[in-house]
Amino acid sequence: MEIFEVTFLSLQVSAIATLISLLIGLPFGTWLALGNFRGRSLLLSIVNTGMALPPVVVGLLVAMTLWRSGPLGGLKLIYTPAAIIIAQTVISAPVVMGLTAAALSALDPRLQQQLLGLGASKLQMVWHLWREARLPLLAALMAGFGSVISEVGASMMVGGNIKGQTRVLTTAIVLETSKGNFDNALALSALLLVITYLINLALTLIQQQGKRKIQ
Amino acid sequence: MIEISNLLIQRNGRDALRVNSLHIQRGETLAVVGPNGAGKSTLLLALARLLRPAKGEIYFEGKSLKQWNELEYRRKLAFVFQDPLLMDMSVEQNIALGLKFRGAEKPHIENQTARWSEAMGVESLRARQANQLSGGEAQRVSLARAFVLEPELLLMDEPFSAVDPQTRAQLLQDLSAVLAQEHRATVFVTHNLEEAAQMGDRVAVVIGGELKQVGKPQEIRQNPADEFVKQFWL
Numbered sequence: 001m002e003i004f005e006v007t008f009l010s011l012q013v014s015a016i017a018t019l020i021s022l023l024i025g026l027p028f029g030t031w032l033a034l035g036n037f038r039g040r041s042l043l044l045s046i047v048n049t050g051m052a053l054p055p056v057v058v059g060l061l062v063a064m065t066l067w068r069s070g071p072l073g074g075l076k077l078i079y080t081p082a083a084i085i086i087a088q089t090v091i092s093a094p095v096v097m098g099l100t101a102a103a104l105s106a107l108d109p110r111l112q113q114q115l116l117g118l119g120a121s122k123l124q125m126v127w128h129l130w131r132e133a134r135l136p137l138l139a140a141l142m143a144g145f146g147s148v149i150s151e152v153g154a155s156m157m158v159g160g161n162i163k164g165q166t167r168v169l170t171t172a173i174v175l176e177t178s179k180g181n182f183d184n185a186l187a188l189s190a191l192l193l194v195i196t197y198l199i200n201l202a203l204t205l206i207q208q209q210g211k212r213k214i215q
Numbered sequence: 216m217i218e219i220s221n222l223l224i225q226r227n228g229r230d231a232l233r234v235n236s237l238h239i240q241r242g243e244t245l246a247v248v249g250p251n252g253a254g255k256s257t258l259l260l261a262l263a264r265l266l267r268p269a270k271g272e273i274y275f276e277g278k279s280l281k282q283w284n285e286l287e288y289r290r291k292l293a294f295v296f297q298d299p300l301l302m303d304m305s306v307e308q309n310i311a312l313g314l315k316f317r318g319a320e321k322p323h324i325e326n327q328t329a330r331w332s333e334a335m336g337v338e339s340l341r342a343r344q345a346n347q348l349s350g351g352e353a354q355r356v357s358l359a360r361a362f363v364l365e366p367e368l369l370l371m372d373e374p375f376s377a378v379d380p381q382t383r384a385q386l387l388q389d390l391s392a393v394l395a396q397e398h399r400a401t402v403f404v405t406h407n408l409e410e411a412a413q414m415g416d417r418v419a420v421v422i423g424g425e426l427k428q429v430g431k432p433q434e435i436r437q438n439p440a441d442e443f444v445k446q447f448w449l
Contacts, residue, residue: 113296
């Protein structure tokens with residue numbers, strides 16, 4: 001039963017973190033790609049650096065923020081699934097943001113003018129640019145999910161790997177390995193790989209379907 | 216219909232276009248000619264309010280563009296670029312795009328799409344994906360996508376420069392026929408003098424970021440405003 005709980009929690013926290021990252025990353029990445037403002041290059045470089053944030057560093061910073069003595073300690077989120085979601089969002093949001101900005105920047109810049117020249121509102125323009133870039137945007141989603149389902153450092157530091165509460169697949173693998181239960185660790189690793197593969201397979205099929213339609 | 220006064224457009228911090236005065240009447244086609252980089256496309260982008268003037272004013276129906284609601288104004292015009300810039304969807308969906316932006320009713324969209332795909336000779340291609348079209352077909356779809364809106368102001372930026380000479384001649388002929396029937400103001404940018412003379416009721420010559428002369432082709436040929444215009448017109 002525990003393996004079911006651990007798997008479900010892994011999927012739950014990573015899916016919610018990816019969804020929140022999408023809600024933050026898609027509009028912000030779009031603004032970075034289409035905006036014309038001072039400091040844009042600086043912001044882009046910060047986001048690109050954020051794409052390579054080490055999960056353990058994110059875990060440490062989020063843990064320090066959520067600890068009882070930390071600035072958000074009063075929320076009592078440390079060692080809860082919510083804390084893992086926050087940490088994973090910090091990891092995944094820059095990935096979605098950076099790849100969204102890259103996907104939209106790769107479009108012909110005259111497409112914006114063409115859409116506006118046909119009477120599109122700003123929102124209609126953005127929607128159609130997303131539509132044009134839907135394949136790389138789906139890749140951004142896959143990369144965002146991949147960055148959190150497989151991370152262990154942040155989940156361990158802010159979740160505490162508490163049985164039945166915050167234990168996820170990656171932290172369970174670490175625990176089983178440290179106990180010398182390599183069979184269990186390998187079985188959990190295989191399960192994680194299969195889940196990750198199946199989710200990416202589904203997203204890839206959607207992506208390829210889109211590609212076929214384009215061709 | 217359109218009036219420009221003391222216009223200065225800057226791009227990347229540099230003066231890109233100066234127009235002291237220019238009027239465009241309803242029902243008129245103004246062909247804008249000039250060498251590459253002269254500022255012809257800048258004029259179109261300014262007319263579409265996609266570039267803001269550093270100085271001067273553009274008036275549409277007697278009201279400064281600054282006073283027009285941006286979206287309301289842009290929905291009175293249609294822009295055809297040098298490349299077709301079709302969206303990744305079917306030909307029919309591409310042609311209907313601007314009408315959908317305006318929230319047009321479905322029967323109106325269907326009627327207009329059918330009418331203009333027939334007028335531009337792309338009726339048989341309606342179900343096809345845009346990326347399966349040849350250059351000439353794509354440009355016809357791009358024109359249909361603009362005409363379907365029945366804009367008051369039609370802006371075209373060298374729409375036939377990317378197609379082969381035979382297709383170009385046919386497209387020019389078709390476009391001339393459509394423009395003769397539809398009484399709208401059209402600004403047609405080209406670097407081809409023959410095309411300008413064929414399409415334009417009047418021709419505007421832009422050289423070195425400045426509108427040098429506006430007039431009938433034969434007037435410009437006989438009385439060029441300066442040596443630059445004379446050289447260009449040779």
